Amino acid sequence: MPNTTLRSAIVGVGQARGKGSPTTGSFRIGYVHAQMYGRTPGYELAAAADINPGNLAAFQEQFAVPGYGGIDEMLAAARPDVVSLCTYVGLHLGMIKACIAAGVKGIICEKPFVASPAELAELRALVADSGVKIIVPHFRRYLKAFARARDIYASGEIGERVMVTAAIGDGWDLSEWGSHWLDMFRFFHEDSMPQWVLGQARVTDRRGFGHAMEDHAMVFMQFPGGGRAAVETGVDYLNDSVTMILAGSRGSVSVIGEDRLRVYSKAGERIETYEKEDGFIAAWSDMAADLRTWILGGEPAPLGFDHVAGTAELNLGSYLSMVDGDRVEFPLKHTSREWPVEVLARRAHKGLAT
Ligand SMILES: NC(=O)c1ccc[n+]([C@@H]2O[C@H](COP(=O)([O-])OP(=O)(O)OC[C@H]3O[C@@H](n4cnc5c(N)ncnc54)[C@H](O)[C@@H]3O)[C@@H](O)[C@H]2O)c1
Numbered sequence: 001m002p003n004t005t006l007r008s009a010i011v012g013v014g015q016a017r018g019k020g021s022p023t024t025g026s027f028r029i030g031y032v033h034a035q036m037y038g039r040t041p042g043y044e045l046a047a048a049a050d051i052n053p054g055n056l057a058a059f060q061e062q063f064a065v066p067g068y069g070g071i072d073e074m075l076a077a078a079r080p081d082v083v084s085l086c087t088y089v090g091l092h093l094g095m096i097k098a099c100i101a102a103g104v105k106g107i108i109c110e111k112p113f114v115a116s117p118a119e120l121a122e123l124r125a126l127v128a129d130s131g132v133k134i135i136v137p138h139f140r141r142y143l144k145a146f147a148r149a150r151d152i153y154a155s156g157e158i159g160e161r162v163m164v165t166a167a168i169g170d171g172w173d174l175s176e177w178g179s180h181w182l183d184m185f186r187f188f189h190e191d192s193m194p195q196w197v198l199g200q201a202r203v204t205d206r207r208g209f210g211h212a213m214e215d216h217a218m219v220f221m222q223f224p225g226g227g228r229a230a231v232e233t234g235v236d237y238l239n240d241s242v243t244m245i246l247a248g249s250r251g252s253v254s255v256i257g258e259d260r261l262r263v264y265s266k267a268g269e270r271i272e273t274y275e276k277e278d279g280f281i282a283a284w285s286d287m288a289a290d291l292r293t294w295i296l297g298g299e300p301a302p303l304g305f306d307h308v309a310g311t312a313e314l315n316l317g318s319y320l321s322m323v324d325g326d327r328v329e330f331p332l333k334h335t336s337r338e339w340p341v342e343v344l345a346r347r348a349h350k351g352l353a354t
Pocket of ligand 1: 027139
């Protein structure tokens with residue numbers, strides 16, 4: 001059915017004003033989803049829902065679609081084929097259940113995906129029972145610089161895989177931003193799951209996106225084959241606009257910003273530059289096209305549930321290592337039903353009180 005048009009809807013359109021920060025949200029990612037549907041053949045943006053009338057009205061000024069005050073009302077009236085869930089993590093599972101009950105075929109659920117190991121287990125069962133197609137927009141695998149870095153790392157040009165290291169400064173955490181880097185680490189290791197993760201964090205009293213948030217965290221993991229990866233969040237770490245470094249046994253690749261590579265190998269040093277203009281939204285559009293193909297009976301999308309459930313597990317496992325004070329192996333055996341950073345925040349407050 002190559003000409004089938006999928007009716008899409010956005011839930012949680014984004015704050016009417018705001019500049020995006022780790023504690024105030026307001027990235028308005030719903031606007032990116034709307035642009036994505038607008039430029040991807042085979043989609044029509046049919047509805048939007050938000051509990052905040054001002055946010056909904058501002059969105060409708062830019063995207064002229066019917067608006068609804070909540071997800072249930074929208075699902076009943078608009079009957080969309082595909083729904084983007086652009087709300088915070090604590091709301092995702094309930095909204096996915098509502099979509100499945102309404103017969104939605106595809107869901108693009110924002111990261112961080114789920115709030116606890118118990119939620120992830122419940123979601124695995126729901127997806128298996130319903131057959132709903134879910135992706136999480138860890139879109140960077142669709143950016144050429146990251147795809148090329150992966151290919152160089154796999155090619156042997158810089159030797160065996162040794163270590164990928166990445167940083168996220170400006171007060172960002174391991175889930176609202178860091179989950180993208182965790183997904184990239186898997187991308188650089190043939191989409192495998194690490195065997196284990198070991199993490200530590202400083203947690204005081206920060207909150208953002210509806211949950212406790214660490215000030216500073218580090219996690220270290222090992223992939224099958226022995227490649228390691230490490231990410232530090234919260235404080236600035238790498239310099240010279242270096243986003244991440246892939247170190248091999250005979251060279252390295254530095255990802256500069258998100259569009260350039262500096263490669264050191266036996267052949268010498270070189271810079272590779274990939275187009276920046278329009279690159280982000282084009283990547284989102286490629287991702288939506290893959291979801292559509294999957295919904296219409298084609299290949300599963302690279303960011304489909306079986307993959308992104310692993311990235312959510314890695315995100316949760318990283319925090320659970322901090323909670324346990326121990327290395328955590330995958331698959332997770334934990335069954336807790338709480339965002340693990342809340343446990344760390346309670347401990348920090350107890351410490352302050354004594
Ligand atoms: N994939 C990416 O690259 C990317 C980039 C930015 C943000 N995000 C993620 O997107 C999510 C949203 O972040 P943001 O900064 O865009 O948020 P935001 O604060 O700009 O907007 C959230 C919106 O959700 C609405 N909302 C809250 N509860 C609702 C409910 N029950 N029903 C309907 N609407 C509801 C709010 O009114 C608001 O309009 C976060 O989890 C964030 O990590 C992902």
